[in-house]
Amino acid sequence: MMKFRLTRLLMWMGAAAAATYYFDPELGERRRKDLRRRMERMRKMGRKARLQAGL
Numbered sequence: 206m207m208k209f210r211l212t213r214l215l216m217w218m219g220a221a222a223a224a225t226y227y228f229d230p231e232l233g234e235r236r237r238k239d240l241r242r243r244m245e246r247m248r249k250m251g252r253k254a255r256l257q258a259g260l
Contacts, residue, residue: 227233227240 227236229236
């Protein structure tokens with residue numbers, strides 16, 4: 206029981222830290238924009254890899 210409680214606590218702490226990082230009023234917009242760019246780049250790489258693999 207205690208193990209799951211600690212795991213859940215750590216998960217929520219991580220989620221709160223991520224939210225604080227991305228919704229920061231001063232730098233959050235730039236961080237979100239950078240994240241969107243990285244995600245789009247990964248999607249393109251995934252599409253390219255699927256085409257090359259013939260899937």
